[in-house]
Amino acid sequence: MSETSVGGPGRLTLSAKDFKTDQEVRWCPGCGDYAILATMQSFLPELGIPKERIVFISGIGCSSRFPYYMDTYGVHSIHGRAPAIATGLATTRPDLSIWVVTGDGDALSIGGNHLIHALRRNVNIKILLFNNRIYGLTKGQYSPTSELGKITKSTPVGSADAPFNPVSLALGAEATFVARAIDSDRKQLATVLRAAAEHQGSAFVEIYQNCNIFNDGAFDILKDPSSRDAALIPLEHGRPLTFGRENQSAVVRAPSGFGLTVRPTSEVSPDEIIVHDETIADPAYAFALSRLPQADLSHTPVGVFRRVSRPTYDGLVREQIATAAADVTDREAELAKLLNSGDTWTIL
Amino acid sequence: MSETSVGGPGRLTLSAKDFKTDQEVRWCPGCGDYAILATMQSFLPELGIPKERIVFISGIGCSSRFPYYMDTYGVHSIHGRAPAIATGLATTRPDLSIWVVTGDGDALSIGGNHLIHALRRNVNIKILLFNNRIYGLTKGQYSPTSELGKITKSTPVGSADAPFNPVSLALGAEATFVARAIDSDRKQLATVLRAAAEHQGSAFVEIYQNCNIFNDGAFDILKDPSSRDAALIPLEHGRPLTFGRENQSAVVRAPSGFGLTVRPTSEVSPDEIIVHDETIADPAYAFALSRLPQADLSHTPVGVFRRVSRPTYDGLVREQIATAAADVTDREAELAKLLNSGDTWTIL
Amino acid sequence: MTKQVRQLDRVVIRFAGDSGDGMQLTGDRFTSETAQLGNDISTLPNFPAEIRAPAGTLPGVSSFQVAFADYDILTPGDAPNVLVAMNPAALKANLADLPRGADIIVNTDEFTKRNLARVGYDSNPLEDGSLAGYSLHPVPLTSLTVNALAGFDISKKEAERAKNMFALGLLCWLYSRPHESTIQFLRQKFARRPEIAQANIAAFQAGWNFGETTESFAVRYEVKPAQMPPGNYRNITGNMALALGLVAAGVRSKLPVFLGAYPITPASDILHELSKHKKFNVTTMQAEDEIAAVGAALGASYGGALGVTTTSGPGVALKGETISLAVALELPLVVIDVQRAGPSTGMPTKTEQADLNMALFGRHGEAPAVVLAACSPADCFSMALEAARIALTYRTPVILLSDGYIANGSEPWLLPDIADLPDLTVTFATEPNGPDGRFLPYLRDPVTLARPWAVPGTPGLEHRIGGLEKADKTGDISYDPANHDFMVRTRAARIEAIPVPDVTVDDPDGTARVLVLGWGSTYGPIGAACRALRQRGLAVAQAHLRHLNPLPKNLGQVLRAYDRVVIPEMNLGQLAHVIRSRYLVDAISYNQVRGLPFTAAELESMLEEVLKNV
Amino acid sequence: MTKQVRQLDRVVIRFAGDSGDGMQLTGDRFTSETAQLGNDISTLPNFPAEIRAPAGTLPGVSSFQVAFADYDILTPGDAPNVLVAMNPAALKANLADLPRGADIIVNTDEFTKRNLARVGYDSNPLEDGSLAGYSLHPVPLTSLTVNALAGFDISKKEAERAKNMFALGLLCWLYSRPHESTIQFLRQKFARRPEIAQANIAAFQAGWNFGETTESFAVRYEVKPAQMPPGNYRNITGNMALALGLVAAGVRSKLPVFLGAYPITPASDILHELSKHKKFNVTTMQAEDEIAAVGAALGASYGGALGVTTTSGPGVALKGETISLAVALELPLVVIDVQRAGPSTGMPTKTEQADLNMALFGRHGEAPAVVLAACSPADCFSMALEAARIALTYRTPVILLSDGYIANGSEPWLLPDIADLPDLTVTFATEPNGPDGRFLPYLRDPVTLARPWAVPGTPGLEHRIGGLEKADKTGDISYDPANHDFMVRTRAARIEAIPVPDVTVDDPDGTARVLVLGWGSTYGPIGAACRALRQRGLAVAQAHLRHLNPLPKNLGQVLRAYDRVVIPEMNLGQLAHVIRSRYLVDAISYNQVRGLPFTAAELESMLEEVLKNV
Numbered sequence A, B: 001m002s003e004t005s006v007g008g009p010g011r012l013t014l015s016a017k018d019f020k021t022d023q024e025v026r027w028c029p030g031c032g033d034y035a036i037l038a039t040m041q042s043f044l045p046e047l048g049i050p051k052e053r054i055v056f057i058s059g060i061g062c063s064s065r066f067p068y069y070m071d072t073y074g075v076h077s078i079h080g081r082a083p084a085i086a087t088g089l090a091t092t093r094p095d096l097s098i099w100v101v102t103g104d105g106d107a108l109s110i111g112g113n114h115l116i117h118a119l120r121r122n123v124n125i126k127i128l129l130f131n132n133r134i135y136g137l138t139k140g141q142y143s144p145t146s147e148l149g150k151i152t153k154s155t156p157v158g159s160a161d162a163p164f165n166p167v168s169l170a171l172g173a174e175a176t177f178v179a180r181a182i183d184s185d186r187k188q189l190a191t192v193l194r195a196a197a198e199h200q201g202s203a204f205v206e207i208y209q210n211c212n213i214f215n216d217g218a219f220d221i222l223k224d225p226s227s228r229d230a231a232l233i234p235l236e237h238g239r240p241l242t243f244g245r246e247n248q249s250a251v252v253r254a255p256s257g258f259g260l261t262v263r264p265t266s267e268v269s270p271d272e273i274i275v276h277d278e279t280i281a282d283p284a285y286a287f288a289l290s291r292l293p294q295a296d297l298s299h300t301p302v303g304v305f306r307r308v309s310r311p312t313y314d315g316l317v318r319e320q321i322a323t324a325a326a327d328v329t330d331r332e333a334e335l336a337k338l339l340n341s342g343d344t345w346t347i348l
Numbered sequence C, D: 001m002t003k004q005v006r007q008l009d010r011v012v013i014r015f016a017g018d019s020g021d022g023m024q025l026t027g028d029r030f031t032s033e034t035a036q037l038g039n040d041i042s043t044l045p046n047f048p049a050e051i052r053a054p055a056g057t058l059p060g061v062s063s064f065q066v067a068f069a070d071y072d073i074l075t076p077g078d079a080p081n082v083l084v085a086m087n088p089a090a091l092k093a094n095l096a097d098l099p100r101g102a103d104i105i106v107n108t109d110e111f112t113k114r115n116l117a118r119v120g121y122d123s124n125p126l127e128d129g130s131l132a133g134y135s136l137h138p139v140p141l142t143s144l145t146v147n148a149l150a151g152f153d154i155s156k157k158e159a160e161r162a163k164n165m166f167a168l169g170l171l172c173w174l175y176s177r178p179h180e181s182t183i184q185f186l187r188q189k190f191a192r193r194p195e196i197a198q199a200n201i202a203a204f205q206a207g208w209n210f211g212e213t214t215e216s217f218a219v220r221y222e223v224k225p226a227q228m229p230p231g232n233y234r235n236i237t238g239n240m241a242l243a244l245g246l247v248a249a250g251v252r253s254k255l256p257v258f259l260g261a262y263p264i265t266p267a268s269d270i271l272h273e274l275s276k277h278k279k280f281n282v283t284t285m286q287a288e289d290e291i292a293a294v295g296a297a298l299g300a301s302y303g304g305a306l307g308v309t310t311t312s313g314p315g316v317a318l319k320g321e322t323i324s325l326a327v328a329l330e331l332p333l334v335v336i337d338v339q340r341a342g343p344s345t346g347m348p349t350k351t352e353q354a355d356l357n358m359a360l361f362g363r364h365g366e367a368p369a370v371v372l373a374a375c376s377p378a379d380c381f382s383m384a385l386e387a388a389r390i391a392l393t394y395r396t397p398v399i400l401l402s403d404g405y406i407a408n409g410s411e412p413w414l415l416p417d418i419a420d421l422p423d424l425t426v427t428f429a430t431e432p433n434g435p436d437g438r439f440l441p442y443l444r445d446p447v448t449l450a451r452p453w454a455v456p457g458t459p460g461l462e463h464r465i466g467g468l469e470k471a472d473k474t475g476d477i478s479y480d481p482a483n484h485d486f487m488v489r490t491r492a493a494r495i496e497a498i499p500v501p502d503v504t505v506d507d508p509d510g511t512a513r514v515l516v517l518g519w520g521s522t523y524g525p526i527g528a529a530c531r532a533l534r535q536r537g538l539a540v541a542q543a544h545l546r547h548l549n550p551l552p553k554n555l556g557q558v559l560r561a562y563d564r565v566v567i568p569e570m571n572l573g574q575l576a577h578v579i580r581s582r583y584l585v586d587a588i589s590y591n592q593v594r595g596l597p598f599t600a601a602e603l604e605s606m607l608e609e610v611l612k613n614v
């Protein structure tokens, strides 16, 4: 591995190619996962982190095959448990850049508990949830993000449970970094990945991902040139929340006084328009934003919802250890002292 | 069981005594669980539901001994799984009134996943989370609601993970009914239980409960006559959010424009004061409310945060079954038809 | 008809192609036609691993094997007589299984340089002589199909897709299968796109006509109907049979059925199938995970439903704690484990029998559960009913083992008369059973040793149960040492005492000195191997277990009647371990753990060795 | 000293009182004093069930038993010679365990009508003659204490609370124990409330003086120091020893230790203890559940730490799927199961050995793990090191079984020299090991059959691992049937091949015809029973297993050398099952599942029966 630096000390000349493995990529042709993989591979070099210090940990699902295709360290673990495994690794290994790749079933169904706890702990891991609103790998059952009434193999007359809103759930779980991106918009995805990588603590990124086999077109409204501009609300820190081809729509407070809503820009006064601020300490704003999308996904914000700073679990734990270990020079001697502590006696 | 009706047809003359069992109550003397038990026993008769149609299902923990003391049907199940068990029961038995009793460890630690899924599904169960911010039964480890830095048996130099805010988490999980009560305020607790019982769907009630052995006084600020008025924000539907002995404090929008904050009533104009509305469809308001409490629990809203109507999982599922079964008269004949469907052939 | 017709007693055909080539459908249709004809059948699909691989690759190959015969057969056959290979990958992936002399029908259109290179063929096997030992039939299936459909108003891609129907038509001609039902099937399947239906039918007929006219096929075959018990039949897979068995259990018990499940290969199809049968008061819940699935099922059982959960190995591993609760609560619960290759994620699409240990022993504490195993696709129906019967009668969790082989494999199933199915009616407790009108939730039925099933809603029987140790009879929490010992032994004894049918031995002339003991899906291959040996004049006895806990009471006696006991298993000897311990019989454990069923041939030669040495 | 002093070789004292009476502390202090004196000791606390019961009730009784002797002893004793009963509940709960003639010291102040009625005494047992067979010492402990503390500036309640120290003083006098360290201990414990410290010391001394002066105690006893190997000792519980053993494993391997745990009785104390030792680079994480706990531990192991998880039965049931992943990943992982009575929640504070089956077999697929068991409190230290050694050397999950009995019981522990502890240094992979500079994550060490441990951060060794079946050497995903068979067998063989020490047999004169085989915490009672038999001239051999998978290579030979093998277990025969299967030895399984350790006496009489019949 070349350690020659470019553009400054500590920078490596890695390229997307360096992150490709010799394994044949085995997603269905046309799967949105390809785009995410390509974006990741071309984005990673800019972090300047050597390959050996990057780890991808996944659960089980189509999305969770991701680590096999990244020439870094990687674990394709078991269904739903990647955040827990990553937490153990992150706590003991601060020198690593740790990415969890998971699916809507993996993260929100079987793995829901580990996800919310990782977020509340603010463990220094980046969690990428590939949300295709379906179980891909097991061939098409509905998932906790599938819309109510969804007809799938396991719900022939429609599902009966309302979906999670992953962004709302993450915010309710005290997440410090929450973002959303779309598989096909590589530039915006890279921007979000960059912000996630820079964040100290858990970064939660929901990535809308097309499963062209079992849930094709789930996000077409956000991709189709004819609809996307009216549907997507791009979030940019410090910029007023207007959107549409001619910025003809604006996000303003809801008439009830609570939450947010969309109004024609022409009908509101400029100072009514919300100016996006990722850094507000109170998650109430980000939460309100998360409720904007309609059932058909129109008015879907993409970008970083929230990015605030809070001590990380692993950081605090390591600090405790460092403090305690500070004046231990000879661990064996210290161990002898420990074993000999308490009431001891001697037999001669 | 007497079926004599009082006060109207279908009402039963049951009293608190009818709900007591012959089991000796085995909580530590002084435990907040006693008050909750007493309130429940005296509140239940007013529902007019015969004892045999009431079921308490709990996990494991001090709080989870609750069912043993209620002369109804009851299951003291395993750690964290009560919402799942209750979901199976509720889905098949619409005639029952099903209450889940759980603790902060049971519901939010090991049982976190089942909790959030029950809430999103809006299963018709009432979930009472006895939050003492500690693991009582296992003798004093910190819980997911313990404050950061908490010193306990398992965290001798302080815990390193930020707690959940159970109300925020429930709202993030799409809960339709969310409330908070305090063990010692029997009247307010009964009010909340009443509203929960009346709610169609999952009702989530966080009950602050004193563990006088391992976390004594955790909620004293909300109970002590000298501090409680300034700390508690009673929620009443349709009433402005002022509080304090002389209503000297008021809840208003935060200056940032997002979230809520507390200001002296005298310094704000009356129409700035938020009027509590449990029924707002957008959970953003209830979420903002949930963020009011400070680390020391001052500015803690108690009462019903949110109460909105949404189809229940079990209701929809039963509807699907009823529709499908509507014209089945002879199930055996129907079964014969089913077995004989598809490509069949006959050997003579 | 100008072609010669030859009679055969058995044929094994394997259709192989890319995942997108419709091989499963082709195989299914051929099976259906064959079934109509009265042959005995056995099928085995073989899916690619869990992700759709890129077209034309080895991991993307999907195949379907069907054996049919004029006698009753036990397996889909070890080695195909005919391979239909839709592309080079299909040829390469399957060639090793073919005996010399087998027929190979290949789609020459797909044997392009690029496709050959893709799977590592340096030269074209159709031309380099490497297939000299086989009877090769090169057919340009794609172009013939496209040509045949020239007049249709469909796209080229759509025309190409019909090539599997061309192949089916050819095979139907070759083996003299009827084709009415396929035509009808295609009409139905494409009801909303009649032009596609017509095209497929045309392709099918073109394939048939091609057989009739081409020189490539000189002979045509016939397989006479088998002698099978009279009645109505359908072809059925194990997963389908499990689902129907559970529906039947609901009907025969008059209880609602509640399935709590979390999708997992190869069990998901049971969930899919059951979700279609709501009219039978069958509720299916796709839970958030396996723990919730079994928890919800247990909750439903508590409420008076037949609670069921279906899963595979990793799921059972997660359900152990809740099954242990069910043992303590003594409530009915059916847990179906469609085993797949482990450990961990293993090979999800491949079969194995390595969860027996977990089913028997995989819980903390002394937590005995009933363990059953189905032995063939159709047997899954009976065993689902049997699992429900035991769970309901004895109020206990029952773990029913199936595996990937019988889950997806199929065989003809003699449709039962509903009235002949076991009556599973249960009696809920309605009255206090104790002194002073008290209700004692752990007062046992003297015969079944089951405790009363008092469901919520029953006035006067309010009671509390839980996972803490319970006092005998009252069910109150008890830490009394003697009570615990008593309860532990009682829970074990009540399972051990459940009457299960004696195991029967197939030892035709009673002269065998070697007994082959099996369980689960090895039934077919073991049976076929024993038959083959007997046909060669070698005596061997076969016994097969469907009840693994408790074991049949006569089993010890059966085992001791033979000089040698051989136990073939698709694991490292899990049943053998139990048998050795229990009966101190020095059983030989024969194991292959390849994710594939045993072949009859390998068992035959293994047994032959054993026979030599007794 | 005017009183007579009598020499004893062994004494068993049980302190019993209400949960709030400080019996554990009293017992601990007495034990400490006794240890200082050089007696061999064995202790056994007995806590109330999981919730603090109301004062004065039977379920609220807490007791602490200590045996001490002038020879090496193996158990805390079957039956106390002395019972200290602080209230009627304590008397009632413990009386049945006392042999006739035992001394009973009761706190008469608590024998009020109300208290007697509360536990169902119709009349006062101190007066109704029902204790005639015992040597009763009625002492108004509370009032004597309050009187003695009259001059102190403390509340009455605080004065009453010191009654346990009065009792301790009395017992220390009675058995001639030194008391300096208790005084020092009290000073330290109440450093921030010196008046309380003084009061407790005064109460202690008042108790001592009471013994010296009262007529109630005519005799004083002495127990001479035991002949124990020279060295430094401390008294240690099993849980403490496990924690220290894990710390030592970290030091001796120079690796960080990562404990992922979720609290559960009786394992929580390991978490509590380890959380104090951060200075040794020990990280403890209280995870959200058991699955996360083992997952995090495995993640830490992947990163190059010694990953450990501690739990009890219900927790292991939940961890099975992840342990199965660890089997596939071939990474070090130590899983400690402090067993408690099951099934389900069972009796959390009571001991049992019923998780052996789950440890051996409780995973899906063929998922072999190493299984060890500690046999006494102090042995827990060595076994924690042994578990770490095997896990680190062979890169495998190791399940170490302890139980509630040894977890909370204590015995003197000869403190080891750090340098004598095993060297656990590991070598991480740093270089490619394959052709062309490739790294092959599943290329095994020819000796250990372990794969390389290449931790993230190592340049050039980037690789991916997972739970899907892996190709030999490369670790790539493989669905190849032969590879799967090979890998399944290799995983089994590599565990089976781990060298473990031969089992040693204690058969003093080599004439025994009966062997008692045990594992885990039954070591003490079995050993005591064997000794007792030998003292009566009966020959019996004892062997004890600390390695349960793989089993010692000489075990078969050992077993076959005896006419009869008896296996006592606190379960329904789980080890016996394995032994019978593996060696076809008709071992007798002797079982009691009462949540309590065996008594030596019951084993002695059981063995005597067996000896009669060989």
Ligand SMILES: Cc1ncc(C[n+]2csc(CCOP(=O)(O)OP(=O)(O)O)c2C)c(N)n1
Pocket: A060, A061, A062, A063, A064, A079, A102, A103, A104, A105, A106, A107, A130, A132, A134, A135, A136, A137, A138, A143, C262, C263, C264, C265, C290, C314, C315, C318, C345
């Ligand atoms: C314990 C366990 N349960 C179930 C499964 C089966 N399973 C594998 S992936 C999956 C869900 C996949 O959905 P998702 O997480 O959305 O990923 P996708 O395939 O859509 O990318 C399921 C149910 C499993 N492997 N392990």
Ligand SMILES: Cc1ncc(C[n+]2csc(CCOP(=O)(O)OP(=O)(O)O)c2C)c(N)n1
Pocket: B060, B061, B062, B063, B064, B078, B079, B102, B103, B104, B105, B106, B107, B130, B132, B134, B135, B136, B137, B138, B143, D262, D263, D264, D265, D290, D314, D315, D318, D345
């Ligand atoms: C599977 C499992 N893990 C752990 C435990 C041990 N345990 C019992 S209750 C409990 C937590 C209790 O805390 P909480 O839910 O807050 O209830 P509380 O006792 O405070 O009312 C734990 C860890 C268990 N019984 N089962």
Ligand code: SF4
Pocket: A026, A027, A028, A030, A031, A032, A033, A062, A063, A132, A136, A137, A210, A211, A212, A213, A214, C051, C052
């Ligand atoms: S099934 Fe869907 S998610 Fe999975 S690889 Fe195929 S297209 Fe992608």
Ligand code: SF4
Pocket: B026, B027, B028, B030, B031, B032, B033, B062, B063, B132, B136, B137, B210, B211, B212, B213, B214, D051, D052
């Ligand atoms: S430990 Fe705490 S929560 Fe548990 S019973 Fe005692 S006071 Fe109540």
Ligand SMILES: [Mg+2]
Pocket: A061, A103, A104, A105, A130, A131, A132, A133, A134, A135, A136, A143
């Ligand atoms: Mg998905």
Ligand SMILES: [Mg+2]
Pocket: B061, B103, B104, B105, B130, B131, B132, B133, B134, B135, B136, B143
């Ligand atoms: Mg709690």
